[in-house]
Amino acid sequence: MLNKLFSFNGGVKPDPNKSASTREPIARLALPPQLVIPLHQHIGGTPRPLVTVGSTVLGGQRIGAPDGNVSSAVHAPTSGRVVAIEPRPMPHASGLSSPAVVIEPDGLDTAIERELFDWHAAAPGEIRDFLRDAGVVGLGGAVFPSHLKLNPGKSGHTDTLVINGAECEPFITCDDMLMRAEPGNILRGALIMQRMLAAKQVLVALEDNKPEAAAALKSAARALGHASLEVVVVPTRYPAGGAKQLIRVLTGIEVPHGSRSTDFGVQCFNVATALAVWRALEHGEPLTRRIVTVTGNVERPRNFDVAIGTPISHLFAAAGLKPDTDKLIMGGPMMGIPLPNIDAPVVKATNCLLASSPTLFAPPEPELPCIRCGECARACPADLQPFELYWHSRARNFGRAQEYKLFDCIECGCCAYVCPSHIPLVDYYRYAKSEIWARERDKDAADSARERFEFRNWRADREKEEKAAKLAARNAAKPAVKPADGAAPAADVAPSAGEDPKKALIEAAMARARAQKEAVAAKNTDALTPAQQAQIDAAEERRKRASELSGSDAPVK
Amino acid sequence: MYNSPYLRQNTSVRRVMVTVLVAMLPAIAMQVWLFGIGLLLQIAIASATALACEAAMLSLRRRPVARALGDGSALVTAWLIAVCLPPLLPWWMIVIGTSFAIIIGKHLYGGLGQNPFNPAMLAYCVLIISFPALMSQWPGLQGSDAATQLNWVLGGERALDAVTGATPLDALRTGLLGNADVSAVMQSPAFGHVAGAGWEWVALAWGAGGLLLLALRIITWHIPAAFLGAMALVSGVAWLIDPSHYASPAFHLLAGGTMLGAFFIATDPVSGATTPRGKLIFAAGIALIAWLIRAFGAYPDGIAFAVLLLNICVPLIDIKTQPPVFGHKVEPPDGGAR
Ligand code: SF4
Numbered sequence: 001m002l003n004k005l006f007s008f009n010g011g012v013k014p015d016p017n018k019s020a021s022t023r024e025p026i027a028r029l030a031l032p033p034q035l036v037i038p039l040h041q042h043i044g045g046t047p048r049p050l051v052t053v054g055s056t057v058l059g060g061q062r063i064g065a066p067d068g069n070v071s072s073a074v075h076a077p078t079s080g081r082v083v084a085i086e087p088r089p090m091p092h093a094s095g096l097s098s099p100a101v102v103i104e105p106d107g108l109d110t111a112i113e114r115e116l117f118d119w120h121a122a123a124p125g126e127i128r129d130f131l132r133d134a135g136v137v138g139l140g141g142a143v144f145p146s147h148l149k150l151n152p153g154k155s156g157h158t159d160t161l162v163i164n165g166a167e168c169e170p171f172i173t174c175d176d177m178l179m180r181a182e183p184g185n186i187l188r189g190a191l192i193m194q195r196m197l198a199a200k201q202v203l204v205a206l207e208d209n210k211p212e213a214a215a216a217l218k219s220a221a222r223a224l225g226h227a228s229l230e231v232v233v234v235p236t237r238y239p240a241g242g243a244k245q246l247i248r249v250l251t252g253i254e255v256p257h258g259s260r261s262t263d264f265g266v267q268c269f270n271v272a273t274a275l276a277v278w279r280a281l282e283h284g285e286p287l288t289r290r291i292v293t294v295t296g297n298v299e300r301p302r303n304f305d306v307a308i309g310t311p312i313s314h315l316f317a318a319a320g321l322k323p324d325t326d327k328l329i330m331g332g333p334m335m336g337i338p339l340p341n342i343d344a345p346v347v348k349a350t351n352c353l354l355a356s357s358p359t360l361f362a363p364p365e366p367e368l369p370c371i372r373c374g375e376c377a378r379a380c381p382a383d384l385q386p387f388e389l390y391w392h393s394r395a396r397n398f399g400r401a402q403e404y405k406l407f408d409c410i411e412c413g414c415c416a417y418v419c420p421s422h423i424p425l426v427d428y429y430r431y432a433k434s435e436i437w438a439r440e441r442d443k444d445a446a447d448s449a450r451e452r453f454e455f456r457n458w459r460a461d462r463e464k465e466e467k468a469a470k471l472a473a474r475n476a477a478k479p480a481v482k483p484a485d486g487a488a489p490a491a492d493v494a495p496s497a498g499e500d501p502k503k504a505l506i507e508a509a510m511a512r513a514r515a516q517k518e519a520v521a522a523k524n525t526d527a528l529t530p531a532q533q534a535q536i537d538a539a540e541e542r543r544k545r546a547s548e549l550s551g552s553d554a555p556v557k
Numbered sequence: 558m559y560n561s562p563y564l565r566q567n568t569s570v571r572r573v574m575v576t577v578l579v580a581m582l583p584a585i586a587m588q589v590w591l592f593g594i595g596l597l598l599q600i601a602i603a604s605a606t607a608l609a610c611e612a613a614m615l616s617l618r619r620r621p622v623a624r625a626l627g628d629g630s631a632l633v634t635a636w637l638i639a640v641c642l643p644p645l646l647p648w649w650m651i652v653i654g655t656s657f658a659i660i661i662g663k664h665l666y667g668g669l670g671q672n673p674f675n676p677a678m679l680a681y682c683v684l685i686i687s688f689p690a691l692m693s694q695w696p697g698l699q700g701s702d703a704a705t706q707l708n709w710v711l712g713g714e715r716a717l718d719a720v721t722g723a724t725p726l727d728a729l730r731t732g733l734l735g736n737a738d739v740s741a742v743m744q745s746p747a748f749g750h751v752a753g754a755g756w757e758w759v760a761l762a763w764g765a766g767g768l769l770l771l772a773l774r775i776i777t778w779h780i781p782a783a784f785l786g787a788m789a790l791v792s793g794v795a796w797l798i799d800p801s802h803y804a805s806p807a808f809h810l811l812a813g814g815t816m817l818g819a820f821f822i823a824t825d826p827v828s829g830a831t832t833p834r835g836k837l838i839f840a841a842g843i844a845l846i847a848w849l850i851r852a853f854g855a856y857p858d859g860i861a862f863a864v865l866l867l868n869i870c871v872p873l874i875d876i877k878t879q880p881p882v883f884g885h886k887v888e889p890p891d892g893g894a895r
C-alpha cells in the first residue's frame with residue numbers, strides 16, 4: 001500500500017469555486033433538435049463517415065469508422081435521420097470548421113442492437129480493437145484514443161495504473177460528480193484496465209477538496225475488495241491533476257517531455273475514461289455521452305449528462321446564461337480555450353463550459369515589463385524559468401527558447417497567474433511554439449524538395465550509367481560471336497550490381513535523413529494536447545489564408 | 558480576445574514595490590529616532606528627484622507616464638539611495654545621485670526590468686568616487702537639532718567636527734592604519750555594543766524589515782542567507798586567525814550596510830541572479846568582496862562596489878545555474894526512452 005506521497009515543485013492555489021456546480025446532482029439533458037457530431041474528436045486520424053445524407057441511424061450506431069489504428073470510432077447518440085455531412089464550426093479557439101454528421105433525432109431513441117462481447121475471454125488485442133470501435137478516448141481533455149494506451153508495451157506489464165480524479169482546475173466538477181455518482185463502475189473499469197496492462201497496483205487519486213467523492217470511492221473499493229486497488233487523496237494544488245504531476249505525486253517518477261509514462265511503468269487515465277471502458281465492455285455501450293460542467297456566469301450552475309454533438313448553446317440555455325456574459329470558455333479558467341461560437345457542439349473533450357463576465361474574470365491589466373522577480377519560476381510545475389522563455393519568445397529568439405525547454409511547458413498558466421507585471425506569458429509560449437512548428441514544417445517541405453531533387457539527379461546518373469553499360473556490353477558482344485551469350489548477361493548484370501550498393505547507400509542515407517527528421521519532429525510535435533493541435537490547425541489556416549490572399553492580390557499577368 | 562489563464566492572482570508590481578517601501582519603514586524610523594530627521598528630508602529630496610526624472614525619461618521615450626510612475630519602482634530606488642547615503646548630505650548630492658540612478662542607471666538601459674546594475678548602488682558609487690570627503694561624514698549619536706539638520710541638508714554652513722564622526726567601519730580602518738588593534742579601537746565611544754553606537758539598532762531594524770519581506774514572499778531566503786552566511790564565515794575565519802587585526806563576525810554583520818544589503822539591496826530582482834543556486838552564489842560573492850574591501854580596500858564599506866561587480870556576473874551565473882527541468886533530473890530508466 002502507498003505510504004508516501006511525493007510532491008511536485010511550484011503550482012498555485014486559486015480559489016476552487018467548485019461548490020456552485022456540485023449542489024445539484026448530474027441532470028440528464030434533453031436532446032436538442034439537431035445533433036452535430038464531428039468526425040474528428042480525438043488525437044489521430046479522422047474517421048470515415050459510414051452514413052450518407054438521408055440515412056436513418058439508431059442510437060449507438062457507428063457513423064464514423066476509425067481511420068487506421070491511431071484513431072477512434074464515432075457513434076450516433078440517438079436514433080434519427082442524417083440531414084447533413086458537412087464542415088461545421090468546432091469548439092476550437094481557432095473557430096475552424098471540421099466535417100460533422102448532423103442528425104435530427106426522431107425522438108424515439110431507438111438503440112441499435114448491442115454487440116455482445118465477452119471481454120473476460122477475449123485477448124487484449126481484441127479488447128483494444130473493441131474499445132477503438134466503441135470510440136473510447138481519454139475524457140480528461142486530451143482525447144487520446146484509450147486503446148492505444150491500454151498496452152503494457154515491451155515489458156509486458158505495468159507497475160502502476162493511475163486513475164486520475166484529481167480534477168485540479170477551478171470551477172470544473174464533472175469528474176467529482178461522476179465519482180460520487182458511479183464510484184463502483186469507475187473502479188470496475190479501472191480493474192479491467194489493470195488486467196489489460198498487467199498492472200501491479202491501481203491508484204485512484206483525487207484532491208482532498210472532494211471529500212464526498214473520496215468517501216464514495218473508498219467504500220466502493222472496500223466492497224470490491226481488491227488488495228491492489230487503492231484510493232489516494234492528494235493535497236489540493238493546481239495542477240496536481242496534470243498527468244505528469246499526478247504521476248510524480250503518487251510514484252515520485254518524473255516523466256520527461258516526449259517520453260511515454262509506459263516507459264516508466266506507469267499509465268494514467270481519467271476517471272470518466274475508466275467508466276467509459278466499463279460501459280463499453282460490460283454493456284456494449286459506445287461513447288456517445290459525457291458529463292459537462294456548466295458554470296461561471298450562469299443562473300443555475302450544474303453538471304449535465306449530455307449527448308455528444310449537443311450544441312453548446314443548448315447547455316447554456318439549460319443553465320441560464322446571464323446577460324452580462326462577455327466570453328465563453330471551454331475548459332477551466334487556467335487552461336480553457338475561448339469559444340468563438342456558441343453553436344459549436346459538445347465533443348468528447350468538453351469537460352466544462354464556463355461563462356465569464358468582467359466581474360468574474362476581470363480583463364487583464366496592462367502588461368508591464370518583466371521585473372525578473374522569479375515568481376513565475378517558483379510557480380512553474382515543470383521547473384522551467386518562465387521569464388527566460390518569455391524574453392526569448394518575445395525577442396523571436398526561438399532557438400534560445402527551445403534551449404530553455406519551451407516544449408516542456410505544459411501551458412498550465414501558473415506563471416501568468418502569479419506574474420505581478422500581468423504579462424500574458426502563456427500567449428508568448430503559444431506564439432513561439434506555433435512559429436517553431438511552422439518553421440519545422442517549412443523545413444520539412446524544403447527537405448523533401450531536396451530529397452526529390454537528389455533522387456532525380458541520382459536517377460539521371462543511373463540512366464546515364466546504364467546506357468553507358470549497355471553500350472559497353474553491346475560493344476563487347478560484337479566482336480566475339482559465341483561468348484556473347486555469356487558476356488551479354490554478365491554485362492547486363494554488372495551495371496546493376498555496380499549500382500545496387502550505391503542505390504542501397506543512397507536509400508540508406510535517405511532513410512536516415514527521414515528518420516532523423518521524424519525524430520526531430522516527434523520531439524516537438526508529439527503528445528499534442530487538443531489545444532496545441534488547435535493552435536497548429538489555426539496557424540496552418542492562417543498561413544493558408546495568407547497565401548490565398550497573396551495569390552489573389554497578385555497582379556494578373 | 559485574451560487567452561487562458563483568465564484567472565489572475567491579485568498582485569501587481571505596485572503591490573510588490575509598496576511592500577518593499579513598507580518593509581523599509583522600521584529601519585527608517587529607527588534611524589530618525591536615533592539620529593534626527595535629516596534622513597526624512599533626504600528621502601523626500603530623493604523621491605521628488607526620482608519621480609521627476611522618471612516622468613521626464615518616460616515622456617522622452619514616449620511611454621505612458623502615469624502608469625509607469627504608479628508602479629512605485631522609482632520610489633524604491635529613491636528610498637534605497639536615501640538610506641544608503643550618509644545622513645545630512647547637502648541636497649544637490651542627493652539630486653545628482655538619484656538622477657544618475659534613474660536616467661543613466663535605469664532608463665538608458667531600457668527602463669524598468671532592463672537595467673543590469675542596481676541603480677541605487679550605481680548612485681552610491683558615483684557619489685563616493687566624486688565626493689569621497691562628503692561621503693564619509695556621518696552624524697554621531699550625540700545628534701543635532703532638527704533646525705541644524707535642515708540647514709545642513711539644504712546647503713547651509715557645515716560645522717563639521719561638531720556633530721559628525723566617523724562610522725564604525727571608518728573608525729576601525731583609521732584605527733588599524735594607526736597600528737591600534739581591534740579591541741583598542743573598539744573602546745572608542747562610536748562603537749556602542751557591537752558595531753557602532755546606534756547603528757547596530759538600525760541594522761537590526763533592517764533585519765526585521767527583511768524578515769517581513771521574507772514572510773510576505775517578496776524575496777526568497779537564498780540571498781539574505783547566503784549574504785549573511787558568507788559574511789559571517791569569511792570574517793569569522795579571519796577573526797579566528799588574527800583577532801587583533803580583524804573585527805568579529807558580529808561586528809561585520811551589524812556594521813555598515815550589511816543588513817540593508819542582504820535584505821534590500823542584493824535582493825533587487827532586476828539586476829540580481831534569478832535561479833536558486835545562482836542567488837546563493839551571487840549573494841555570497843557580494844559578501845566576500847564587500848568583506849575584502851572592508852578589510853583591505855580603500856573605501857569604508859564595499860557593498861556597493863561588490864554588488865556592481867556581481868551584477869556584471871549575473872548572466873553567467875544564471876546560465877551556469879539553471880535548475881533541472883521536470884523530468885530531466887535523472888536519466889530515464891532505459892537510457893533515454895525513445
Ligand atoms: S513573474 Fe512576471 S515579472 Fe516576475 S519574473 Fe516572471 S515574468 Fe517577470
Ligand code: SF4
Nearest residue numbers: 380409410412413415
Ligand atoms: S505555463 Fe509553462 S512555463 Fe508557465 S508555469 Fe505552466 S509549465 Fe511553467
